Amino acid sequence: MRSSAHAELAAVRRARLRISVITGAIITLLVAVVGGIAHTVMTHAQDEQVWRELRYGAARGDLSSPPGCTWLYAPGVPRLANAPAGFPVRADLDRVRATGEAVERTVRRDHTVYLVRSQLRADGEMVQAVFDMRFQLADRSYLLRALGAAEAVGLVAAAVTGVVLGRRAVAPLAEALARQRRFVTDASHELRTPVTQVYTRAQVLSRQASAEDLPARHRDELARLVGSAGRLGEVLDDLLLSASLAAGPARRPERRAVDLAELARSVVAEESDRAREGRLTITVDTPPHPLFVDGIESALRRAVAELLTNAIGHTPAHGRITVALGRVRGAVELTVTDTGAGFDPTETERLFERFHRSGRHGRYGLGLALLREVVIHHGGTLAASSRPGSGARFIIRLPEGTGRPAPATAHPVGSGRP
Incomplete structure (x- = not known):
């Protein structure tokens, strides 16, 4: 991957x-x-x-x-x-x-x-x-030797010419990709503030509508507006995070030691309301000691949240989701298992393609594709397994870190939600 x-x-x-x-x-x-x-x-x-x-x-x-x-x-x-x-x-x-x-x-x-x-x-x-x-x-022998020498010179000239032409011919493609990434980053930054304002005002209007006893149809429309603004903010966060991972070292967020066990417990707590609404049971199995990995906390939080969100979205009512962490051969392994409908094993690789849609609750977006970017950027591996009707299991394995966590930075890329 x-x-x-x-x-x-x-x-x-x-x-x-x-x-x-x-x-x-x-x-x-x-x-x-x-x-x-x-x-x-x-x-x-x-x-x-x-x-x-x-x-x-x-x-x-x-x-x-x-x-x-x-x-x-x-x-x-x-x-x-x-x-x-x-x-x-x-x-x-x-x-x-x-x-x-x-x-x-x-x-x-x-x-x-x-x-x-x-x-x-x-x-x-x-x-x-x-x-x-x-x-x-x-x-004839002299001619053959001369031709051999000419062929050797030709090979060297061909190699040099090929490299020069390759760089010059592909330079526009590389520049176009760089411009595309810069545009995504700039556009996401510019859109972030107005989208946050729309989301906040929509929430205020939704609460006022409930207090003023507006018709149910109006309240439903406002609720849908709040949800749409929230999802738009999530997409912008995903784009910003993806762009930050692809950026050069100078623009990339600084790495530090992150306790993945504590981070997983925090993400599960944040998603507890959604789990109760879906009548789901989430079990967290983490060791009592920290499990440190070196990385970007906001990106790792987004990765764990995406796995949990994916599990919640694909698990029916009264289902169970298990989040387990542990050490495996010098690495920290995080496993998210659900009792949902699962997926066809032949579709495993496509799950991590951008804008792929799968399952009853699947949605177009960056989701699992961004999760894969985060894991690979941190030098880890990502695996998924399932059988239709038997749930799904996603496993993240990251190199174990040795440092102590530093104080959290303010407003990390991709950490916020409108």
Whole structure:
């Protein structure tokens, strides 16, 4: 599981890597194709030239003084001192005598290649011409080494070019994501005060309506207005918290030691009225000693509250919710279990997607997606399990802290509700 900020960063990195790889592959392929074409053309040209010279020598060459790298064999002609061993090829001469047609072959011997042509000349003399390809093969070897060096240089150039193009091409995407996060943060800050004012005035009007005995329809409308304003405030708090987690270290809230057990008990106490309204039983199982984790208290409080809110919203009347904390292998583990309808195990990952809706009381929002961001930001893990009709279990595991809690800061990001 990864937070949205991490997902955005990973997407930018993947885009850069993809552009770098594609650019590098194209440049490398071009160098390889050009080199392959050059080698093929050179090999073909050399072969054609050598065969032309060999055919001319076999037909008209001076038997006593052949061209360089060429030897001519004929009956009665003395063998040259520098002639390679194993020639002439008797089988080819016998074949020419039998058919009267010229015979050409390639012979690999003594770490080189020989081109051999046997034929009858116009005057009826039997001749076999042999050409040593040693120098042509050396040229091809030099070319291959040069192409290898060019390919290595091309790979380095491709890597550098790919990285540069990747950064330049993806820079607008990264800037757009940064601007989006800044806009969300700025807009949330600007909206926070007027939404709080609307919520407060709606509460006042709702209480006045009850005192003045207004019609039930008007009181219901005011109650819905209060609820809508409250939910809008929650969304703004979620956006601010998400933006603060994605911000750089300079703008990120300071971490401190937080007693997760005490925090969980506090959140349960805050939700006790809702639990009574839903006729639910909430049990808190915490050890008598503190369970410290290093983190942002407001974010951790929001995470625990989201788990409890989720459990309350998905548990029917007379159901039970259990909040348990403990130490597990150097980590602090918080488990929230309910007796609600549960969810399909195949939907586990989608539960933590933004604006995912599930269950009878599910709602579109940041909810569990923000919970995941908070847990990952604190270096922890989040797991969920369920079977339809058998309730659900959510487990948060955070690294155990060692410090003592510092005094609470005033108005932490995401801590308030209108």
